[in-house]
Amino acid sequence: MNEAAWSWAHAAAVLPELLVGLRITILATVVGMVIASVLGLVVAVVRRSSLRVVTMPIGFLVEFIRSTPLLVQLVFANLLFTQFPSLAIGCVVLGIHYATYMSEVYRAGIDAVPKGQWEAAIALDLPRSRTWGAVVLPQAIRNTLPGLGNYAISMFKETPYLFAIAVVEMYTAAQQYGAGTFRYIEAITMAGLLFLLLSYPTSLLVRRLENRLA
Amino acid sequence: MPENDTTPAIQFQGVIKQFGHNTVLDGLDFSVAQGDRVTLIGPSGSGKTTILRLLMTLEEADGGLVFVDGEPYTHEMRGGKRVPIPEKRRSLVRRRVGMVFQQFNLFPNMTVLENIIEAPIHVLGKPKAEAIADAEALLDQVGLAEKRDERPTRLSGGQQQRVAIARALAMEPDILLLDEVTSALDPELVADVLGVLRNIAETTDITMLIVTHEMQFAREVSNRVLMFDGGKIIEEADPETIFTSPTHERTQEFLRAIL
Amino acid sequence: MSDNLQQFVELLPQLGEGILVTLELTLGGAVLALLIAFTLGFGSRARTKWARVPSRVVVEFFRGTSLVVQIFWLYYVLPLPPFYVELDPLACGILALGLNYGAYASEVVRGSINSVAKGQWEAAIALDLSAVHRMRRVIMPQAWPLMIPMFTNLLIQLVKGSALAAYISLHDLNFFTEELRERTSDTVFSYTVGLIFYFVVAYLLTLAMNALEVRAKNRLGAGPSLREVLRLAPVQTTADVGAGTAVLTAPKGGDRA
Numbered sequence: 001m002n003e004a005a006w007s008w009a010h011a012a013a014v015l016p017e018l019l020v021g022l023r024i025t026i027l028a029t030v031v032g033m034v035i036a037s038v039l040g041l042v043v044a045v046v047r048r049s050s051l052r053v054v055t056m057p058i059g060f061l062v063e064f065i066r067s068t069p070l071l072v073q074l075v076f077a078n079l080l081f082t083q084f085p086s087l088a089i090g091c092v093v094l095g096i097h098y099a100t101y102m103s104e105v106y107r108a109g110i111d112a113v114p115k116g117q118w119e120a121a122i123a124l125d126l127p128r129s130r131t132w133g134a135v136v137l138p139q140a141i142r143n144t145l146p147g148l149g150n151y152a153i154s155m156f157k158e159t160p161y162l163f164a165i166a167v168v169e170m171y172t173a174a175q176q177y178g179a180g181t182f183r184y185i186e187a188i189t190m191a192g193l194l195f196l197l198l199s200y201p202t203s204l205l206v207r208r209l210e211n212r213l214a
Numbered sequence: 215m216p217e218n219d220t221t222p223a224i225q226f227q228g229v230i231k232q233f234g235h236n237t238v239l240d241g242l243d244f245s246v247a248q249g250d251r252v253t254l255i256g257p258s259g260s261g262k263t264t265i266l267r268l269l270m271t272l273e274e275a276d277g278g279l280v281f282v283d284g285e286p287y288t289h290e291m292r293g294g295k296r297v298p299i300p301e302k303r304r305s306l307v308r309r310r311v312g313m314v315f316q317q318f319n320l321f322p323n324m325t326v327l328e329n330i331i332e333a334p335i336h337v338l339g340k341p342k343a344e345a346i347a348d349a350e351a352l353l354d355q356v357g358l359a360e361k362r363d364e365r366p367t368r369l370s371g372g373q374q375q376r377v378a379i380a381r382a383l384a385m386e387p388d389i390l391l392l393d394e395v396t397s398a399l400d401p402e403l404v405a406d407v408l409g410v411l412r413n414i415a416e417t418t419d420i421t422m423l424i425v426t427h428e429m430q431f432a433r434e435v436s437n438r439v440l441m442f443d444g445g446k447i448i449e450e451a452d453p454e455t456i457f458t459s460p461t462h463e464r465t466q467e468f469l470r471a472i473l
Numbered sequence: 474m475s476d477n478l479q480q481f482v483e484l485l486p487q488l489g490e491g492i493l494v495t496l497e498l499t500l501g502g503a504v505l506a507l508l509i510a511f512t513l514g515f516g517s518r519a520r521t522k523w524a525r526v527p528s529r530v531v532v533e534f535f536r537g538t539s540l541v542v543q544i545f546w547l548y549y550v551l552p553l554p555p556f557y558v559e560l561d562p563l564a565c566g567i568l569a570l571g572l573n574y575g576a577y578a579s580e581v582v583r584g585s586i587n588s589v590a591k592g593q594w595e596a597a598i599a600l601d602l603s604a605v606h607r608m609r610r611v612i613m614p615q616a617w618p619l620m621i622p623m624f625t626n627l628l629i630q631l632v633k634g635s636a637l638a639a640y641i642s643l644h645d646l647n648f649f650t651e652e653l654r655e656r657t658s659d660t661v662f663s664y665t666v667g668l669i670f671y672f673v674v675a676y677l678l679t680l681a682m683n684a685l686e687v688r689a690k691n692r693l694g695a696g697p698s699l700r701e702v703l704r705l706a707p708v709q710t711t712a713d714v715g716a717g718t719a720v721l722t723a724p725k726g727g728d729r730a
Contacts, residue, residue, distance in 0.1 A: 157537075
């Protein structure tokens, strides 16, 4: 009977397709995290301004993006910006969505820099740009590395949402294989295991980093 | 309750305690008689607090035996082997020992009264009305009757510590352990707490084991002072003798530094 | 614009259905997640490795595989051999959301219990309180307010994750958004409306969780009561042990699961 519960042959056959999808997954994660890290830092710095006409709209926008589904945002952007390739849209939306998380990580990291550092910089009459660039940010960024690592892993596990905008990352590859061969069990299970195989050791590394920096 | 009046309240036999590579107690032998008021002095790391923590089962000895009222506490010898005693039996011994902590450790989610009656009701099985009456009497004794329905967070450090003392006494222990109970208090609050402890020492015959820096208090309340260093008792005497004419060099050094 | 609004009004029943389904997924998923969180949270703290190791394995498994994979696995794979289990799509969604976020929440439970000051454990031991009694009356009441902010984060993520339901044939808010777009042919309008409704749901849930946090902290004597906060009445000051002032806070950000 063709209805064997699990076929190792299919498990092996789907693997190369998954690995092709994995390349897109990793690409999306890397580009997305670069965007999120840079944009998040900008947002964090801007939100420290004392101008409420600036901080309030940005604050609201950050909250809005953070609290609404990434999935819906992806579909929205993809429907709207038809002139751009879906992968690019996916990366940008991931980046913006995660920038809202990263801005919070940076905020906490900056706040964790002891007040005495600021005061010493003022006492030495350092210009603001030097204070930020040479004193505060290097210390703040060190604080943010574990958060950055954890969100990178989180984004990696959310790239499957790109299935909704027809980007063939690893999960979509599995689904396509399943749709073509009706062997969903091997396809989706293998995809899940690959996610686990990649994210778990990485999360252990991030935990170790966290302990070392603590 | 101990069998007769000569059974030691506390007995350590060859007790060994290590933390990692650090041997804090190395085959310690000593005993405390019923009704004794013993102060343990010595530099930090000398093992004094460890002794208290072993008596409260907050730590477990790596070797040797501890007896309370003549009964083995956490381990016993059976057929020549040192075997652990099951929790149920330890529990019965543990409730004869009470402890007051440096950081008070009152339960913030309960009122003062609830803190005091919790264990008597659920561990000793005291009826609630009786537990409340006894708790109110204890609060009276420590001078905080009017605070019975307050949350611990609303009290000063000294007040919290006095409640902690009442909470420990509510279990009617035979032995009271006091671990630097005034070290975390602002100086002006120390006197009230010491006053309560002095009162307890005078009006009851509870056995007390005290770790403290308050030498004046130790002199007034204790009948024995043990000087610890490197996990060993290097000198022992009554307070007058040890504070005025210590014989061991280390004791002299230590007392000179703190007095 | 008025055309759009008219279409929107015509679709109000569908909006109602969409919100209802999203709420069912959210609340069902949240309750399941809470149960799983405490089970696995306590399991990971157990003395015996026969409880500890399986708990940790389950936690890492559901954290490490993606929610998308999990929900589609339940939807596509479970009906197949060797399982032959055909779950109702709503059950699928609730199960996936509950397992995934329950695993993350179990870490919150474990971490919060570990955060309770050591002195509290020691005082409970000194009073000879049994382990169960100690957990119930001393530790958990103090761990609980620590869990709430992180639970709030996870709850919002759960709401966001529920949007996947549209792809397993559920008529949730995400599905409604697409319906609206098909009716109005106006992407910006429809999706903005959809996102706004998601935002409102998330915001209301956050307010509810914040109120819960205020109440929990108040029970510890570590903050004002809900009434005091809402009326902005003068707050009584707190002394040293366990002090922390609780005020209605904005949604807490950037916390890694």
